[in-house]
Amino acid sequence: MKKEACLFIALLIFILLEATVLNKFKVFGVTPDLLLTSVVVFGLFLPSFRVIVLSCFAGLLLDLFYVGHFGMNIIMFASLGIILRKLAKNLYIENSIIIIAVVFIASLSLGLIRRLYVAPVPFWTTLRFSALEALYTVFFAPFVFKVLSVFAY
Numbered sequence: 001m002k003k004e005a006c007l008f009i010a011l012l013i014f015i016l017l018e019a020t021v022l023n024k025f026k027v028f029g030v031t032p033d034l035l036l037t038s039v040v041v042f043g044l045f046l047p048s049f050r051v052i053v054l055s056c057f058a059g060l061l062l063d064l065f066y067v068g069h070f071g072m073n074i075i076m077f078a079s080l081g082i083i084l085r086k087l088a089k090n091l092y093i094e095n096s097i098i099i100i101a102v103v104f105i106a107s108l109s110l111g112l113i114r115r116l117y118v119a120p121v122p123f124w125t126t127l128r129f130s131a132l133e134a135l136y137t138v139f140f141a142p143f144v145f146k147v148l149s150v151f152a153y
Contacts, residue, residue: 006151007054011038014144015061022140030133032140033107035062039077040103041148043084044093055081068118076110096145103141107134 014034022031035058042054059074084102092098111130115121 003151004050004054007042007148008057010147010151011035011054011058011061014038015058015065019065027136028129028132030129030136032137033110033133034137034140034144035059035077036080036107036110037103037137037141037144038148039081040084040099040106041145043081044088044091044099044102046085048082048085051081051085052078068114072114072117076113080106080110096142099145100138100141104134104138107137 018031018034022034025031039055039058042051046054055077056074059077062073062077063070084106087102091102108130111133112126115126115130116123
């Protein structure tokens, strides 16, 4: 129970960092998605029930702190966590390059879904912004791994 409380606190710290400090360091209007990286780590390393609970909480935090369609991030993060939990059995997750590749693919796909659903802009524009956000998220992924590894999943 103590580990779960620490993970909830880590998610709160990540959303506060994302909404305040990292918002000052936008690159072409995008910021890294620390909560998405956390959901990837949870999906790959935690049991199914914890993945669902923590992913829904991360989605709820993102929905509360940012304007948009309420509930969309909860559904996307929970779905991502469940999919990654199933894929974790077939991936060599001890290799950090694999985890970073999964973060990039997850960030790119969720970025595309968010942007195409919210604002109907040309696909190539959406793809460029989503790819930039995915690269920026991958840049901060080792920081998130380091913080979450303290709790030894």
